[in-house]
Amino acid sequence: MIALSLAEIAAVVGGQTHDIPDPSVQVTGQVVRDSREVEPGSLFVAFAGERVDGHDFAAAVVEAGAVAVLASRPVGVPAIVVDDVQRALGALARHVVRKLGATLVALTGSAGKTSTKDLIAQVLRHKAPTVFTPGSLNNEIGLPLTALSATEETRFLVLEMGARGIGHIRYLAELTPPRIGLVINVGTAHIGEFGGREQIAQAKGELVEALPAEADGGTAILNADDPLVRAMAARTKAKVIFFGESGEADVRAENVRLTDRGQPAFRLHTPSGASDVTMRLYGEHHVSNALAAAAVAHELGMSADEIATALSEAGSLSRWRMEVTERPDGVTIVNDAYNANPESMRAALRALAAMGTAAQAKGGRTWAVLGKMAELGDEALAEHDAVGRLAVRLNVGKLVAVGGREASWLQLGAYNEGSWGEESVHVSDAQAAVDLLRSELRPGDVVLVKASRSVGLESVAQALLATGAEGEVSAR
Structure with a gap:
């Protein structure tokens, strides 16, 4: 974080100082909520959760070097006490973002947010120092913590924004007002909470509504291939840039194809020129993500050649998202188990099918777990x-549906489509899946592992990788 005195922080968040002998002392380290991340100069944010109360760690974090604690009650060590710690954290982030003067890029969408955010960050790093959301910390706590990690050197701040309902993105955009807003897509993720795709579109579109007018530098970057996103152009006064495979898109892809390893390649077209891209990531769905990143980079002054080079060098920065690892015995594990929705599940299956072309040439099969x-x-x-x-x-080649009722529906769909005999199977849990795969995998096979985060199927991928490297290890 940029250096701020405890007195300035207290004024910004409307807090009272307690047990602080010298309010002019500055916070020079990171703002953190995890006591294990405290370093000299940190500000520790004490949240009272259902299982752990951060206030209980106050003495320990100060001993470890924290300058003070942002708390909801006095804790016997230097503290700034506020009525609502979460809102105070947001106010502090808003204050720091305004002082920074960095260009803030915010993005949202139903699928692909984290992968796209990682691509944007890797491209913009070629131009200037960039800070971006780690993993999927895209809520009312993770977003301000990311913003507060920026320093005086930061020129671009890339923030992922998630939503669980109407008004969430509007609130996040108030905390960290973006100049550039990107909407990737409107899908069916969380449709049970929202009630329909139109409601999801209403929530995602709050981002473009929050942008400055075009005269003030605001830019909305919208997916031309998604009608619900394209329609958001009418909801903003910002400049609009469209990306996609549509011929009407300002930033578009032509000659899209997959290599024999399942990696996308295409001709990138921007208003400033065209250049060829061959990505290190896996799956054709990354083409849309790459175009979104290219549109952001174009708006910030990068040439088509610069963007194409950066996209071709970019890798995966977030774990369990199409992580491809080949075991010493020739079995390839694709760990995409961080999360799943219908759109991302279909994209992952298509990527697996593309990788299967090379696998079959080696006598291997494709497995979808x-x-x-x-x-x-x-x-x-x-x-x-x-x-x-x-x-x-x-x-x-093989479908292994893991878990309860929903998994049985997966297997039934495959059966009704013509997958009989041993082509599809329903197993009770992760351990059963690991046992089955250990007994049947052979060199050349490619195994995709994917489900919603709550299922924890990353344990299957980890167990299979451990088996290939060190012998048999049980999944959790």
């Missing part, structure tokens, strides 16, 4: 059935 997609409400049965059917249509 899939679990529940959460928060789909009344659409859950239809969506799980559709994913099971798609696996068959894409000629995935």
Whole structure:
């Protein structure tokens, strides 16, 4: 964080200082909520959770070097006490962002937010120092903590914004007002909570409504291939840039194809020129993510050649998102188990099918180890059935559906599409899936592992990788 005195912080957040002998002392380290991340000069934010109360760690964090604690009650060590710690954290982030003067890029969407954010950050790093959301810390706590990690050298601040309902993105945009706002897509993730895609579009579009007018530098970057996103152009006074494969898009892709390893390649077109891209990531869905990143970079002054070079060098920065690892015995594990929704599940299956072309040449097979997609409400049965059917249509060699009712719907969809015998199977849990795969995998096979975060299927991928490296290790 930029250096601020405790007196200035207290004034910004409307707090009272307690046990602070010298309010002119500055916070020079990071603002953190995890006591394990405290370093000399830190400000520790004490949240009272259901299982752990950060206030209980106050003495320990000060001993470890924290300058003070942002708390909701006196804690016997230097503290700034406020009525609402979360709102105080947001106020501090808003103050710091205003002082920084960095260009703030915010993005949202139903699928691909984190992968796109990682691409944007890696491209913009070629131009100037960039700070971005780590992982998926995109809520009312993670977003301000990310903003507060920026320093005087930061020129670009890239923030992912998530939403669980109407008004959430509006609130996040008030905390960290963006100059550039990107909406990737409107899908069915969390449709059970929102009630429909139109409601999701209403929530995601709050980002473009929050942008400055075009005369003040505001720019909305919208997916031309998604009608609900394209329609958001009418909801903003900012300049509008469209990206996509549509011929009408300002930033678009032509000659899209997948290499024999399942990595996308295409000709990138921007208003400033064209250049070829071959990505290190896996799956055709990353083309749209790359175009979104290219549109942001173009708006910030990068040439087509600079953007293409950066996109071709970019890798995956966030764990369990299409992580591709080949074991010493020739089995390839694709760990995409961080989360799942119908759109990302279909994209992952198509990537697996593309990788299967090379696998079959080596005598290998494709395996889809899939679990529940959460928060789909009344659409859950239809969506799980559709994913099971798609696996068959894409000629995935083996489907292993893991878990309870939703997994049975996956397997039933595959069965009804024509996957009989041993081509699809329903197993009870992760350990059963690991046991099955250990007994049947052979060199050249490619295994995709994917489900919603709550299922924890990353344990399957980790166990299979450990098996290949060190012998048999049980999944949790």
